[in-house]
Amino acid sequence: METFSVYVPKLAPKYEGLVPGHRFCIGCGEALAVRLASKALGRDTVITCATGCLEICTSGFPQTSWNVPWIHTLFENVGAVASGVESGLKAQMRKGKIPEKKINSVGMAGDGGTSDIGLQALSGALERGHDFLYLCFDNEAYMNTGVQRSSATPYGASTTTSPAGKVSIGQKTWKKNLPDIVAAHNIPYVATACPSYPFDLMEKVKKGAETEGPAYVHIFSPCPTGWRYPVDLTVRIGRLAVESGVFPLYEVEDGSYKLNFDFPKLRPVRDYLKAQGRFRHLSDDEIQNIQQRVEKEYKKLKVRCQET
Amino acid sequence: MKEVKLNIDGKRVQAKEGSTIVEAAREAGIRIPTLCHHEGISPIGSCRLCSVEISGDGKSKVVPACTQPIEEGLTVKTTTERVLKIRRRLIDRLLTRAPEAQVVQDLANEYGIKKAKTQDTEQKCVSCDLCCLCVRVCDEIVGMKAIGKPDGEKGNMPFLQNPKACIACGACAYVCPTGEIQMEDVGDTRIIHRWGRQEEYKLKKCSVCGSYFAPEVQLEYFKKKANLPDDYFDVCPDCRK
Numbered sequence A: 001m002e003t004f005s006v007y008v009p010k011l012a013p014k015y016e017g018l019v020p021g022h023r024f025c026i027g028c029g030e031a032l033a034v035r036l037a038s039k040a041l042g043r044d045t046v047i048t049c050a051t052g053c054l055e056i057c058t059s060g061f062p063q064t065s066w067n068v069p070w071i072h073t074l075f076e077n078v079g080a081v082a083s084g085v086e087s088g089l090k091a092q093m094r095k096g097k098i099p100e101k102k103i104n105s106v107g108m109a110g111d112g113g114t115s116d117i118g119l120q121a122l123s124g125a126l127e128r129g130h131d132f133l134y135l136c137f138d139n140e141a142y143m144n145t146g147v148q149r150s151s152a153t154p155y156g157a158s159t160t161t162s163p164a165g166k167v168s169i170g171q172k173t174w175k176k177n178l179p180d181i182v183a184a185h186n187i188p189y190v191a192t193a194c195p196s197y198p199f200d201l202m203e204k205v206k207k208g209a210e211t212e213g214p215a216y217v218h219i220f221s222p223c224p225t226g227w228r229y230p231v232d233l234t235v236r237i238g239r240l241a242v243e244s245g246v247f248p249l250y251e252v253e254d255g256s257y258k259l260n261f262d263f264p265k266l267r268p269v270r271d272y273l274k275a276q277g278r279f280r281h282l283s284d285d286e287i288q289n290i291q292q293r294v295e296k297e298y299k300k301l302k303v304r305c306q307e308t
Numbered sequence B: 001m002k003e004v005k006l007n008i009d010g011k012r013v014q015a016k017e018g019s020t021i022v023e024a025a026r027e028a029g030i031r032i033p034t035l036c037h038h039e040g041i042s043p044i045g046s047c048r049l050c051s052v053e054i055s056g057d058g059k060s061k062v063v064p065a066c067t068q069p070i071e072e073g074l075t076v077k078t079t080t081e082r083v084l085k086i087r088r089r090l091i092d093r094l095l096t097r098a099p100e101a102q103v104v105q106d107l108a109n110e111y112g113i114k115k116a117k118t119q120d121t122e123q124k125c126v127s128c129d130l131c132c133l134c135v136r137v138c139d140e141i142v143g144m145k146a147i148g149k150p151d152g153e154k155g156n157m158p159f160l161q162n163p164k165a166c167i168a169c170g171a172c173a174y175v176c177p178t179g180e181i182q183m184e185d186v187g188d189t190r191i192i193h194r195w196g197r198q199e200e201y202k203l204k205k206c207s208v209c210g211s212y213f214a215p216e217v218q219l220e221y222f223k224k225k226a227n228l229p230d231d232y233f234d235v236c237p238d239c240r241k
Helices: A027-041 A053-058 A078-094 A111-116 A121-130 A176-183 A199-209 A230-241 A267-273 A286-307 B021-027 B081-097 B102-110 B133-142 B171-174 B216-227
Strands: A044-050 A071-072 A102-108 A133-138 A189-193 A215-220 A250-253 A256-259 B003-008 B011-016 B053-056 B061-063 B075-077 B180-186 B189-194 B195-203 B212-215
Touching: A027 A053, A027 A102, A027 A133, A027 A199, A027 A215, A027 A230, A044 A053, A044 A078, A053 A102, A078 A102, A078 A121, A078 A133, A102 A111, A111 A121, A111 A133, A111 A176, A121 A133, A121 A176, A133 A199, A133 A250, A176 A215, A189 A199, A199 A215, A215 A230, A230 A267, A267 A286, B003 B021, B011 B021, B021 B081, B053 B081, B061 B081, B081 B102, B133 B171, B171 B189, B195 B216, B212 B216
Parallel strands: A044 A071, A044 A102, A102 A133, A133 A215, A189 A215, B003 B075
Antiparallel strands: A189 A250, A250 A256, B003 B011, B053 B061, B053 B075, B180 B189, B189 B195, B195 B212
């Protein structure tokens, strides 16, 4: 989809689900991703949103940035509430209280609300097979409360609770592979996306919403505040992450893997790491270590794509 | 901007002055089926699926909602028997024209039409619904006019020859509602499938990262249009510093 470059942006939906006036930081990748996703979802949507940047920045009382029905819920139960919304709509349609039509139930959460705190509610909702879409906006730490590490924080990143210094290199564990965990539930649609590839993202969100049964899209959202890079580099950082293989874009449809962007040669991970302040302390050895790990994971993914 | 009040299916609706019935209805969450309408392209009202009944001064008439501008106090009905009869007849013809298009099949299901009354066994192309969105997008958005309207012959495909002016941008593939036009990149070629043909365009390779990033014809066109140096597109936008 990303091959559409110059003219197609003029044809993108003009409808805005997330309207201007919100309080996201300048250069926020998440705000961009949410805006594109809401364009793809359209008007017939009910959004369930976990605590996090997205909730804080869009719903400061008495204002709201949302053009669609929107529920704020806790960190731990987005999956449960989104499945409840879907069941509630179904029941109301059955009783004839609202006209029969497809209304998307969409859960939105950050990486903390998805991979740490909300994982069991998400897993339950996926297992029960509700017809809903879950969007995880992954900015790789708890950015809303001031950059604390989460299980989605990558190896070597410096955060306020995993600071880099003389004895520590920052985060000591590798990033939790959430799309893989979700794909292991054998749901019809799982994908990874990045707002640096806007048409790919919109296509995947649309596909996820149209899928019968649970769907999950993991969206990589660069965060200038927490990752410590200049605000004008958001799109470039996203592209570097994809081109270096740190965050490959792929989709899993009914168990078969498809790599959306396959580059003839991966860019060195150094390009991606050195652009960000959270990785500035990394030594050459550590960068080599990360490079090897990224290549290994990428190879594993490619093998899966060829097998299925 | 001035707001206009009107009534659609018994619902009071407010919309911007100068917008069309389709836009006002979509804003209010009322669905009107369309095939040839796209919000980014000027409407021509060729598919007529959006036909609605409007009334004022005691008279009523059927108009295409995508071209009809709204007026103060207008009463619009989207699902009267007269309108449904027209739509069913149109869908029946569309089913003859493009039996394999998913949108047409979905519409036929919705309106309870199982099989087209007439069958055309001679036609080659079974998905094109002649909405001419590709023609308009190539003219208005891209400005190349590579795809032409069927001249003279009635009910012909938008074009039957290889388009010489095509720059392989894919706008027509993006906008095509039936999936008749499709585009894919395989290695160093971009393949566009349309009207039973397979057109191939060579892609340019980036001299730094080695990925194929855009069709050569397109880059030539940009170079000429913006008066750029010859080696400007040797590297892809990601590698350019």
